[in-house]
Amino acid sequence: MKVKVGINGYGTIGKRVAYAVTKQDDMELIGVTKTKPDFEAYRAKELGIPVYAASNDFLPRFEKANFEVAGTLEDLLNEIDIIIDTTPGGMGEKNKTLYENVGVKAIFQGGEKANVAETSFVAQANYENAIRKNYVRVVSCNTTGLTRTLNAIKEYIEYVYAVMIRRAADPNDIKRGPINAIKPSVEVPSHHGPDVQTVIPINIETTAFVVPTTIMHVHSVMVELKKPLTKEDVIDIFENTTRVLLFEKKKGFDSTAQLIEFARDLHREWNNLYEIAVWKESINIKGNRLFYIQAVHQESDVVPENVDAIRAMFEMADKWESIKKTNKSLGILK
Numbered sequence: 001m002k003v004k005v006g007i008n009g010y011g012t013i014g015k016r017v018a019y020a021v022t023k024q025d026d027m028e029l030i031g032v033t034k035t036k037p038d039f040e041a042y043r044a045k046e047l048g049i050p051v052y053a054a055s056n057d058f059l060p061r062f063e064k065a066n067f068e069v070a071g072t073l074e075d076l077l078n079e080i081d082i083i084i085d086t087t088p089g090g091m092g093e094k095n096k097t098l099y100e101n102v103g104v105k106a107i108f109q110g111g112e113k114a115n116v117a118e119t120s121f122v123a124q125a126n127y128e129n130a131i132r133k134n135y136v137r138v139v140s141c142n143t144t145g146l147t148r149t150l151n152a153i154k155e156y157i158e159y160v161y162a163v164m165i166r167r168a169a170d171p172n173d174i175k176r177g178p179i180n181a182i183k184p185s186v187e188v189p190s191h192h193g194p195d196v197q198t199v200i201p202i203n204i205e206t207t208a209f210v211v212p213t214t215i216m217h218v219h220s221v222m223v224e225l226k227k228p229l230t231k232e233d234v235i236d237i238f239e240n241t242t243r244v245l246l247f248e249k250k251k252g253f254d255s256t257a258q259l260i261e262f263a264r265d266l267h268r269e270w271n272n273l274y275e276i277a278v279w280k281e282s283i284n285i286k287g288n289r290l291f292y293i294q295a296v297h298q299e300s301d302v303v304p305e306n307v308d309a310i311r312a313m314f315e316m317a318d319k320w321e322s323i324k325k326t327n328k329s330l331g332i333l334k
């Protein structure tokens with residue numbers, strides 16, 4: 001029997017998770033919600049995805065445009081086993097009561113606080129914690145990126161300090177900026193360090209800056225080691241870590257632009273780069289400190305995590321069975 005999945009919030013993350021769900025042979029996409037009949041709603045319909053109004057309040061917009069919806073969010077909730085809440089940050093917490101009332105499981109995203117769910121989640125780090133849970137939070141894109149690489153070396157970590165260089169807006173977002181400034185998060189540590197700790201118990205602090213780019217985030221990571229590691233060890237560990245890829249500057253990967261071009265060359269849908277990209281030459285050891293630099297495709301790295309969280313919550317597969325299945329279905333390279 002396939003798990004019936006609904007998506008509330010068909011935006012940057014929601015449309016990608018919806019696509020990923022359609023690629024799974026043990027899941028069925030029942031429908032998605034929209035607040036308005038824009039081109040994304042029409043495209044969903046063309047793809048055969050039932051579109052529901054995000055609430056009764058939005059129905060007049062669809063009626064006015066003669067866009068026939070399959071119902072409202074309440075109707076969708078009655079047809080599914082699990083809802084993926086990909087509404088804007090903070091909205092998921094408000095929606096949770098609706099989900100509780102109907103008794104459907106729910107996955108929230110990184111824009112929500114950790115206490116919205118029973119556990120925060122990054123598949124390769126703590127898949128087991130989501131087994132049979134009703135409410136799970138897939139952590140933010142940056143937190144997912146940090147967790148993937150740090151989890152691989154966690155037994156060596158004494159302390160981590162990482163600087164997050166965050167993209168200002170997603171490519172389709174015309175409202176956010178800055179377009180000519182660097183904006184520090186004056187909250188120190190930024191939310192990323194404490195959020196990593198909701199998944200793996202390591203000593204980590206982070207600071208964050210928003211810069212005028214749309215395509216990827218970049219992290220500069222410094223790890224104080226509690227036991228020795230060589231550069232070659234770290235390369236070997238990352239080469240053997242799922243959803244992490246090493247890229248070499250000497251092969252032309254000079255910036256985030258070439259990483260996205262690589263995803264385009266793979267003919268990835270929406271140029272998704274689900275894997276965290278670590279620059280091989282940036283991996284260096286100085287005394288007891290390890291340094292590396294990585295990039296995160298914010299629109300897609302959390303997508304496979306949502307798929308694995310569904311499998312964990314219904315105990316449909318063990319950790320590596322699920323990760324391998326998800327990777328294969330999305331063309332994730334390793």
Ligand SMILES: NC(=O)C1=CN([C@@H]2O[C@H](COP(=O)(O)OP(=O)(O)OC[C@H]3O[C@@H](n4cnc5c(N)ncnc54)[C@H](OP(=O)(O)O)[C@@H]3O)[C@@H](O)[C@H]2O)C=CC1
Nearest residue numbers: 009010011012013034035036054086087089109111141298
């Ligand atoms: N973008 C990113 O880089 C990442 C985002 N996240 C997290 O994922 C979540 C979603 O972010 P993102 O996809 O970027 O957001 P978007 O703004 O791209 O999409 C959110 C969608 O929610 C819908 N929506 C708006 N208002 C309502 C409402 N009242 N009821 C139901 N749906 C509504 C909108 O639908 P409509 O178009 O119909 O108005 C919109 O498409 C957030 O928690 C965010 O922090 C996590 C990792 C990366």
Ligand SMILES: O=C(OP(=O)(O)O)[C@H](O)COP(=O)(O)O
Nearest residue numbers: 089110111140141142143166298
């Ligand atoms: O999860 C993300 O970033 P974050 O890990 O910096 O919070 C996404 O890029 C969304 O971030 P935003 O809240 O800046 O849109």
